[in-house]
Ligand SMILES: Nc1nc2c(ncn2[C@@H]2O[C@H](COP(=O)(O)OP(=O)(O)OP(=O)(O)O)[C@@H](O)[C@H]2O)c(=O)[nH]1
């Protein structure tokens with residue numbers, strides 16, 4: 001049932017661009033081009049109409065992210081812990097800078113992310129404090145088998161009040177997303193409709209980035 005109590009303005013959108021980009025040769029992935037735009041800006045532009053304030057979580061090239069985010073008034077925030085502790089550190093930075101009751105995180109490297117992500121996450125919320133997207137896994141398909149639906153945990157809607165719980169978990173050494181989300185009431189948002197096939201296909205390598213660019217170009221033509 002759709003949750004009519006939460007409006008777009010009550011959700012801060014956070015583009016996660018704080019990773020190492022190891023499988024892309026250690027580049028700052030959010031600044032890599034997709035159809036002529038930095039990936040982080042592409043993600044921001046898809047997220048912006050769905051939410052209120054915007055954040056970019058990045059650990060390198062802060063000035064470049066500030067410049068690309070400026071037209072959308074997106075604020076840049078870095079991890080508070082060094083050495084790339086993983087995506088939960090991005091959630092933590094986002095929650096620390098979030099001034100609205102909800103935070104919606106998306107990774108920078110998934111350029112076909114749903115344009116109706118926020119609505120569908122809210123529609124599946126029920127009374128949960130965390131909503132985790134579930135969608136087709138296009139990366140680990142077994143030969144002769146169809147793609148499987150699986151959790152896409154970096155696509156996550158979080159109640160902002162969870163900030164102190166996450167800080168405790170991370171400072172206690174926790175790194176696994178599901179180990180933390182499992183401590184709170186959560187729900188699943190399924191993205192398994194026609195048209196959702198590539199919604200969570202992500203560019204971990206340069207070849208995957210080029211493939212996704214090709215898919216996007218074919219869709220537009
Ligand atoms: N803030 C923050 N975000 C991270 C960290 N590690 C990964 N992420 C983000 O989590 C999302 C999914 O991570 P990956 O697809 O593995 O991206 P990545 O870590 O840059 O790439 P690899 O180093 O190749 O694994 C991306 O949006 C990353 O930016 C981290 O240590 N800190």
Ligand SMILES: [Mg+2]
Nearest residue numbers: 109202203204
């Ligand atoms: Mg990825």
